[in-house]
Amino acid sequence: MFYWVMKHIVVGPILLSIFRPWVVGLQHIPANGPVILASNHLSFIDSIFLPLVVDRPVVFLAKSEYFTGKGLKGWATRMFFQAAGQLPIDRSGGKASEASLDTGLRVLAAGSILGIYPEGTRSPDGRLYRGRTGVARMVLESGAPVVPVAMIGTEHVMPIGTRLPKVRRIGIIIGEPLDFSRFEGLEGDRFVLRSVTDELVRDLQQLSDQEYVDVYASSVKEQRASQSR
Structure with a gap:
């Protein structure tokens, strides 16, 4: 209920009126049953705008740090991600990766839409990077249809490292389900x-x-971080 109120009454209409996203291919998302939306990842706001334009609730798996912050900022961040329908996961690898997979499969088993980023992290420079195979395991183990989604221009609205978005129009292209x-x-x-x-x-x-x-995008980020030290 909280998710529905935030999306349809409070946050959603405001953001849609400001950024005016154009959308192509909404008809490719099944009206019911489990679905995997596999998207490129250019900006923090990808996880905000994709659920706003889809008629059904979309669950993303977000890193657990977003839910464990302290103080007022931590509370606000936690409330925001909960309102956006996101679930905390541990991305440290190993058993944590298996737990993340299990969480995603539970979302799909409940007949819901799961949003996932095959690249595993945001692109550091707007290019598309090699996909992680966890998305393939999710697809094959669940048997759910997978719908590719391209976010367009979101890296210009809120680049990595910025705190406030710039007002620019963005686009979302939804492809046909892959078999x-x-x-x-x-x-x-x-x-x-x-x-x-x-x-x-x-x-x-x-x-x-x-x-x-x-x-992998993560390898590029690690290399850049080491060079900047």
């Missing part, structure tokens, strides 16, 4: 997982028209 049923039962095969992930990222590249870089 990976030919790989049913092969979610334990790492070559299949890589094939599914690469096919999905290729589709995202065609929708977004981003330059593709065949390395």
Whole structure:
């Protein structure tokens, strides 16, 4: 109920009127049942605007740090992410990754829409980076349809490192559902997982028209961080 009020009465109408997002392909999202929305990731606001334009609630898996902050700022951040329908996950790897997968599968088993970023993190420079195979495991284990989504221009509205968004129009392109049923039962095969992930990222590249870089975005961020020390 809190999510519905924030989206339809409080936050949603204000943000939509200010940023006036244009949307293509909403009809590709099934009206009911589990769905995976697999999106490129350019900005913090991607997780805000995609749910606003979709008629059904969309659940994103957000890093747990957003829910554990102290003081007034921590409370405000936690309330915001809860209102946006996001769930906390531990991204430290290993068993934490398995727990994240289980959380996503529970969302899908409940017949809900799960939003996920195949790149695993925001693009550091607006280019599209190599996908993580966790999204493929989610697709194959759940059997849910996967719908590719391209966020357009959100990196110019709120680049990494900024606190306040600039008022600019953004776009959202929703592609046709992808069919990976030919790989049913092969979610334990790492070559299949890589094939599914690469096919999905290729589709995202065609929708977004981003330059593709065949390395992980997280590796680029780590390299830049080490060079700046």
